[in-house]
Amino acid sequence: MRKDKILGAALALACGVLGGNTVIAAPDEGIVEASKSENQLLVYSNMGTDNWNPLLEGFNKLYPWIKVETLNLGASEPISRYEAETGTGNASADFIVTGSISDWIRFADKKLAADYVSSEEANLPDWSKPFPGIYTFSTDPMVLGYSKLLLSEEQQPDSFEGFAKVISENPDLFKGKVGSYAVDGFGGSINWAFVREHGEKGWQWLDAIGPSVKAGDGSGPMIEKLSRGEYTAVYFLSGPVVMPKMETGLDQVISWKYMSDGTPVFMRGMAITAKAKNMNSAKLLLDYILSEEGQVAVSKAGFMPYRDGLPEDQLRFGSLEQLKKRIGEDNIIFINYDRNMLTGFDDFTKRWNQAMGK
Amino acid sequence: MPSDMTVAVTSQQQHRAKRGVAFLRNTGFQWAVTVVLAVLVLTPLLPMLVQAFASAPLYDSEWHFTLSNLTLFVTSSALWLATWNTIIFAVASTVIALVIGAVTAILVGRTDLPMRGFIGDLFIVPLYLSHLVLCIGWLTMYAPGGFVTTWMQQLGMPAWNLYSMTGMALVAGVAQAPLVYMYCLYGAAGGTGASLEDAARTTGAGRLRVLWSITLPLMMPAIIYSTILNLVAGLEMLAIPRLLGKTANIDVLSTFLFDIGIDNPQPNHGLVANAAFLLMVLVGISLFFQSRLLKNAFKFTTVQGKAGRNKRVSLGGWRWPILGLIFVYMLVTLFIPVGGILLRAFTVILTPLVPLSKVLTTANVVRMFEEPRFFLAIVNTIEVGILSAAIGTFLCLALVLVSQRSTFRYARVVDGLAMLPRVLPGLIVGLGVFYAAVLFPPFGWIRSSIWILVVAYLMNMIPLGVGVIAPAALQISRELDRAGRVSGADWLRTSLSVVTPLLKPAMAGTFILMFVASLKSYTIAMFLFSPRTEVIGTSILLLAGDGDTGLACALAAVQILFTLVIVLLARWLFGVRIYG
Numbered sequence: 026m027r028k029d030k031i032l033g034a035a036l037a038l039a040c041g042v043l044g045g046n047t048v049i050a051a052p053d054e055g056i057v058e059a060s061k062s063e064n065q066l067l068v069y070s071n072m073g074t075d076n077w078n079p080l081l082e083g084f085n086k087l088y089p090w091i092k093v094e095t096l097n098l099g100a101s102e103p104i105s106r107y108e109a110e111t112g113t114g115n116a117s118a119d120f121i122v123t124g125s126i127s128d129w130i131r132f133a134d135k136k137l138a139a140d141y142v143s144s145e146e147a148n149l150p151d152w153s154k155p156f157p158g159i160y161t162f163s164t165d166p167m168v169l170g171y172s173k174l175l176l177s178e179e180q181q182p183d184s185f186e187g188f189a190k191v192i193s194e195n196p197d198l199f200k201g202k203v204g205s206y207a208v209d210g211f212g213g214s215i216n217w218a219f220v221r222e223h224g225e226k227g228w229q230w231l232d233a234i235g236p237s238v239k240a241g242d243g244s245g246p247m248i249e250k251l252s253r254g255e256y257t258a259v260y261f262l263s264g265p266v267v268m269p270k271m272e273t274g275l276d277q278v279i280s281w282k283y284m285s286d287g288t289p290v291f292m293r294g295m296a297i298t299a300k301a302k303n304m305n306s307a308k309l310l311l312d313y314i315l316s317e318e319g320q321v322a323v324s325k326a327g328f329m330p331y332r333d334g335l336p337e338d339q340l341r342f343g344s345l346e347q348l349k350k351r352i353g354e355d356n357i358i359f360i361n362y363d364r365n366m367l368t369g370f371d372d373f374t375k376r377w378n379q380a381m382g383k
Numbered sequence: 384m385p386s387d388m389t390v391a392v393t394s395q396q397q398h399r400a401k402r403g404v405a406f407l408r409n410t411g412f413q414w415a416v417t418v419v420l421a422v423l424v425l426t427p428l429l430p431m432l433v434q435a436f437a438s439a440p441l442y443d444s445e446w447h448f449t450l451s452n453l454t455l456f457v458t459s460s461a462l463w464l465a466t467w468n469t470i471i472f473a474v475a476s477t478v479i480a481l482v483i484g485a486v487t488a489i490l491v492g493r494t495d496l497p498m499r500g501f502i503g504d505l506f507i508v509p510l511y512l513s514h515l516v517l518c519i520g521w522l523t524m525y526a527p528g529g530f531v532t533t534w535m536q537q538l539g540m541p542a543w544n545l546y547s548m549t550g551m552a553l554v555a556g557v558a559q560a561p562l563v564y565m566y567c568l569y570g571a572a573g574g575t576g577a578s579l580e581d582a583a584r585t586t587g588a589g590r591l592r593v594l595w596s597i598t599l600p601l602m603m604p605a606i607i608y609s610t611i612l613n614l615v616a617g618l619e620m621l622a623i624p625r626l627l628g629k630t631a632n633i634d635v636l637s638t639f640l641f642d643i644g645i646d647n648p649q650p651n652h653g654l655v656a657n658a659a660f661l662l663m664v665l666v667g668i669s670l671f672f673q674s675r676l677l678k679n680a681f682k683f684t685t686v687q688g689k690a691g692r693n694k695r696v697s698l699g700g701w702r703w704p705i706l707g708l709i710f711v712y713m714l715v716t717l718f719i720p721v722g723g724i725l726l727r728a729f730t731v732i733l734t735p736l737v738p739l740s741k742v743l744t745t746a747n748v749v750r751m752f753e754e755p756r757f758f759l760a761i762v763n764t765i766e767v768g769i770l771s772a773a774i775g776t777f778l779c780l781a782l783v784l785v786s787q788r789s790t791f792r793y794a795r796v797v798d799g800l801a802m803l804p805r806v807l808p809g810l811i812v813g814l815g816v817f818y819a820a821v822l823f824p825p826f827g828w829i830r831s832s833i834w835i836l837v838v839a840y841l842m843n844m845i846p847l848g849v850g851v852i853a854p855a856a857l858q859i860s861r862e863l864d865r866a867g868r869v870s871g872a873d874w875l876r877t878s879l880s881v882v883t884p885l886l887k888p889a890m891a892g893t894f895i896l897m898f899v900a901s902l903k904s905y906t907i908a909m910f911l912f913s914p915r916t917e918v919i920g921t922s923i924l925l926l927a928g929d930g931d932t933g934l935a936c937a938l939a940a941v942q943i944l945f946t947l948v949i950v951l952l953a954r955w956l957f958g959v960r961i962y963g
Contacts, residue, residue, distance in 0.1 A: 074754040096913075097756065109440070113821050115830060174736050241630065245930025252732040255528025273746055274731040 060305040069103035070122040079325035119301035139297035145315035163328035189230040204259040231380040405873035427815025434656035452653030473617030479556025484563025513903035515622035520720025566609040611673035619808030727936040747933040771840035772897035779848030809906035855889035
């Protein structure tokens, strides 16, 4: 018991040293003790094992006794699966990380999140906690992607305005070869926030590129098609998907760019579930991800961390703070939990279809 | 003294008691088999029926009966379009498969084509591979941006579009052609009609006339049977429409089910159940036609005791060009796609625009073994395969013993129940077992284990196993049963000690066939897999859908490798030839 305390203190100290100036908030002893008698922590997420590895490595250094099992699903699945499983009285996830606006709103309305206030609460921006018990995991930028084999450097602009222009000027090069999300689910919330921010100008851009666009893929298939030359360009490509892939040799054939006139940033949400069987382990995981060290691990996992003051040299693809500096705070378009989206979505979809020439 | 009497009475009583025990044993066994079968086949069906008329998912505590699903279903234009697409897709792919398969069967079976034995073995290889794996191979090589497509475009050849109904039907047709080939080859093309053909020739009929009037009619039962099987396969096919049709916005019933039932935040289970029933009805109609058509078609069957030399039609100067054509066909439809899978498993990207040496990688294979999810999928696939094939073999044996070799009152019911899963597409078996596991508490515990997959696979594969064991059992004379009974053994003893040993080769064949079938299966598990119960097939489909083609190809390569090893082992060690 005492040994554990000393070990805990030493670890906290060590993390403080590693993490820079702020010390990781001391974990509640009671929670740590209670977590030791719990079983494997089950996490549903829309992330891959390779995303989880850096996070769990750091987490398990602090709490080696907590075994974490992650199940990787589509964006909507973690929450709907949790609902279905708890609805039938089956065991389900203790912890959920996913990015699906409408599902999180429903999750909040049905009060499915555990009522726990993170020990890191004070260090987080207000917008990062949209509903009680629901926190932000990362803020992931949506970018433009290009085929280096098919486009010259001038044909790869770094703004949406330039993107719309280059497509209207070179219809043959882009016709049917521009990929993006459709507006069901994930893509819907990106497009919604994009047009909400840009207004009529945003629609004009979409009208201009619409005839060239083949919407409907996820980021993975977009990258695959871009790399094979099936697509010449894609927009609203998910940063955390494309950036790590560049390191595997894909940078030979594709490139990606932030949009200087407005980069949509997706708030990936996370929560401890109300019916978590391993509540204490889940609390420790939440606190860890929100800590400075955890946010650095989020970066190592390929996502964009949003806590201010993170050690820049340890970040893999930068932080929200750096992105703000780069394109200006005004040009960050938060894809947030906008309830208007739920009510106004039919009209929005009609207008979007019109832009796409459907 | 009464002692003699006592002895006599006792022996009579003993005899009666013994008969009583035997009766209990036999009927007990027969009932047990029937009940297991009925539970296995019917439990997935009933909840689906309920779900079709329920206002909310059955797992919600509050639902009531409603007709609104039906209304929604009848008025859903998307669903009707999907139904129409399904029919077109199934018919088109069946026609393609029929033409390719029947022509090859005639060439291999009835002509002097060179190397026909080798061609025959090669032609059925696609049967061992799942549609999913073949489709990924085609995707890698022939889709827009695929290796061959881009290469051809560079050479100035016209572009084609695999993302179309034509593309879908072509891939499916090519994948199903071996089935037609097999049936036709062992039907009439195998040579039973040679003497009839000779007779026709002597009366002055030309080669084409003989083909048209003798060979083709003789092949009719085989053609009808395989056509219906392919039609059913086309109706329930998921991978090809999902991977090729999605980009072109072509929805079929299976992808419709997948999209609203699996890949959806709030699945509309009422609509899912209705669409599932529609799919079953289409399959049922196909099978009904099959039985009707076969009734008429069998009038052509020839029975003769005289063995005639199987005279082959000479192709003359066309022998080698036709052989060349077949090799080109095999190259294009089999070797290039499978080669594409292997290459893609070891590259970052696969395109002629970048030299191969620059994109070689072992990352895909390393990830496959390092990520527990995929490694577990491989282990699960083997476990589920062995368990379901082993249990399935014994279950099918028991079914055949009861339905064919017993006086059990409901033997015909057993027979009918055993064939029922044929009308159930894999996706729907999975869906039904999912509902059953939710609804019936005894099924609940298997939900998060691989046993739920085993149960679903078992149900799906019963007709397959019965299809092997039943004909084999028919060949065992009933005199042997009677001999056993006369020697004092009861029905069960006779069945187990006399009939069963003679069925050992058929059982080995069933096991291998079921194991290979479960290896390549992916649709059944689609509705059922959970954290630790993914199988190779589901992983491949999900990865391919996510654009993680490299890893999908690595897993596909593993699946091909396993299947190859098992098929070859079965052939060398046990002399079992699947599909032969």
